[in-house]
Amino acid sequence: MFFKPSYFAAVSLAFAASLAQAQISDGVVKIGVLSDMSSLYSDIGGGGSVVAARMAIADFPAKGMKVELVSADHLNKPDVGSSIARQWYDVDKVDVIVDVPTSSIALAISQITREKGKAFLVSGAATSDLTGKACSPNTIHWTYDTWMLANGTGNAIVKTGGDSWYFITADYAFGLALERDTEAVVLKHGGKVLGKVRHPLNAQDFSSFLLQAQASKAKIIGLANAGGDTTNSIKQAAEFGIVKGGQSLAGMLVFLSDIHGLGLDKAQGLIFTETFYWDLNDQTRAFAKRFAAANSGKYPTMVQAGVYSAITHYLKAVQAGKTDDGTKVIAKMKELPTDDPLFGKGTVRADGRKLHPAYLVEVKKPSESKGPYDYYKIRATIPADQAFRPLNEGGCPLVK
């Protein structure tokens, strides 16, 4: 891992490669899936993202292009994630990093990727800063972001009368971004934010935070967190009789795996926004069946679907441009329209934002569900041009 016996060979190859204009570095397109494999986001991305990546590589008509896959666990720690990214880029010749479901790590890796001229396809992380003030010509933000969540879920809830909010926020880049974007939506529609409390990532006990939310008497308790934090908040809220007391919980970022973990009896009625659901059409259903067979029966979350879609488009761009140089491939990915069986047709914008429709979903009652993972009712479809933040509002320096 840390010995480079072919150091000089690599140097001369790179030199030769730079002479021949468009080349696949070392003859191999190497994809790295960096995710949370063991902690609170492991069901959202994790091993399933690796499965999705393998399927994308297998499904793509490679026509002589060699593609390899590596994966690693970033343990939700920025220093671990950065070290792995650096090592992958410097030593292991990885060309593109995919997934990274933790916003603070995604921001760090976006920076490193830009320094080294590689490519970064974010599926898991949420912060809209990735296409805003931290945008980069080497990064594409795929599946979803905090602006979309705030304007999908937040909007819907405020419109139905939820006009006083209290936030329980995960205290890092993602939670803060989600809280900020949702607060903006609430205020825009004339609502009030009565208070906020921050909790550490992967906090197990939410009783103290829930009590404060209860005391505020806000109509809506907004959970600006994800994964295990969200499910724990919801379960413990039940223990303290919060919903019985008349307040509603708004899960700002909820995934299929969370609903599966909670069970329909606890999760029914929750309203939130996603960009992929396995039961949308025949193509997504077919994908879900294949995916579940390779993933111990677990159906794909939108993050894992995003990994599949991003890699598919990446390989298409590599093939079209005949190069795996990061900056050039990202530019090509913005040039070409996207089309895959999971997200349908879409585009990638100049600021790195991938555009596709979003779906406002409501969790079914236990009686309405006819089979495993049959959890959502689609309440509304938000078209691609409205689902995401307008191009000129992000503050991205790449957009003039």
Next chain:
Amino acid sequence: MEIFGIPTQALFGQLLIGLINGSFYALLSLGLAVIFGLLNIINFTHGAQYMMGAFCAYFLLTKLGIGYWWALAIAPLAVGTIGMVIERLMLARLYKLDHLYGLLLTFGLALIIQGLFRNEYGTSGIPYALPQELSGGRNLGFMFLPNYRAWVILASIVVCLATWFVIEKTRLGAYLRAATENPQLVQAFGINVPRMITLTYGFGVALAAFAGVMAAPIYQVNPLMGADLIIVVFAVVVIGGMGSIMGSIVTGFALGLIEGLTKVFYPEASNTVIFIIMAIVLMIKPAGLFGTQR
């Protein structure tokens, strides 16, 4: 209604949570105090043994269908036995050496146990259902009191007082205390001191496991659940006085309450208040509030 500008619901709610946390601090520091009192070893593995108690309850439920009430009895026995094996095989070798080696050994064991569980189960917490009999709660008017959390406080007070009684007021306890002061003399009286030491360590560990089973329904079963908790418990033990039983119990509950109060009035300091108190106590009365200089 408001007290000092804080609505009563918030205040009493946080105090309740503080009392619950205090129950766990008391139980865990009691086990540590018992072990330190007799063996002069800081049992860093205590947090991992607490976690094993919770996992034991989880396994009993999912693999053998044995519920919470039986787990309260079985888990401490099982984990306590493992503790006794550890003591016989490893700790016993270190008694002749500097006591810091014991600390390092138990630290290493904690790393191993937590690492193994983490590899297998990740860190996101496994749910353990509240026992049916204790679910739900009462609306007391000024706050909503979940039944299970009330049970936690009650059970830990009972166990703590029972332990204190055994150690301070019974003959067995007298033997234990005598063996702490002068093991050779006590051995000369015909009492099997090494066996008593093993049993004591096992008992301290069993207390940790008991706390783990009680924690399972509210704190989620999670391989790292003991890791950060143990540092706080160390602080509690130091404040209370390293070998003092009553000191640990009182300090545990008191610090839980203080932490709860801090969360209401000055939340930013709630994590550090226990350590600040520890620093102050160590400056004024180094042996701890209830401890005696060794």
Next chain:
Amino acid sequence: MSAVHELAPDAASRAEGLAHQRIATAVMVAFFALAPLVAYPVFLMKVMCFALFACAFNLLIGYGGLLSFGHAMFLGTAGYASAHAAKVWGFPPEFAILFGTACSALLGLVTGLLAIRRQGIYFAMITLALAQMVYFFYLQAPFTGGEDGIQAVPRGKLFGLLDLNSVWAMYALVFAVFVGGFLLIHRAVHSPFGQVLKAIRENEARALSLGYDVNRYKLLAYVLSATLAGLAGATKVLVFELASLTDVHWTMSGEVVLMVLLGGLGTVFGPVIGALIIIAMENYLAQIGSWVTVVQGVIFVICVLTFRRGVIGELGRLIGKPL
């Protein structure tokens, strides 16, 4: 601690012992000077930073006889201070490092005044608790970025001339810092100050009766240890361009204890070897899964039960000369 006493060299072999140590030092310096030609330089820089951290820790435990279980607070404080100075205040790298080191020295003085009064287990517990306070402070404080850490720390130009973004320039700086710190510790240990420290470790009552202000010497050793740990932390932050909570967490304190225990408590080169082995092991195992903690725990247990002298301690015993 008992293992250390066995290593104290007697007067007759001291002159020879020092020659052996000079050779070993030369080997170590040559290794770190040449290794980056074949190994990943960032990995080696990490090893050197941690080796300095471990050497600083060893100064306190091996020569001072004090086991601090909170040394991470010095590594992390210097890291955050240095990162903030470099990123927000725009300090050039040499001043950022100096600033970070100074902050750790100050923290060392303050915590030392509180902790030195006690010994043995109590000392370990106090340092652990103080380190936890520091950790929670950094968790809350906005300037540290909490879970996100301080990212994109600029390396800048050393003395306004040498661009540290070049791997070789950065490596040269880290190398210089490491060798400098190592030699400083060596000098301190073999000075009259080091002799008094050893006397205190071996028999505090006698040293006190001879008129030495025991607490003052211990405090000085503690502050020196904290300062050099800070130097390691400040440099490390520039290498990785990131300051994070990991560096102040108590598991980091445990790691440095492990490095020194494995390498050999109280030996000169033990901490360096210990750091090299542990960092290499973490690097290698990170690919396989999270077995790192388990292996660390196993090493701890084995070292405490049967391998108390550590790698260098055993090596020194084998060749009959202290290393």
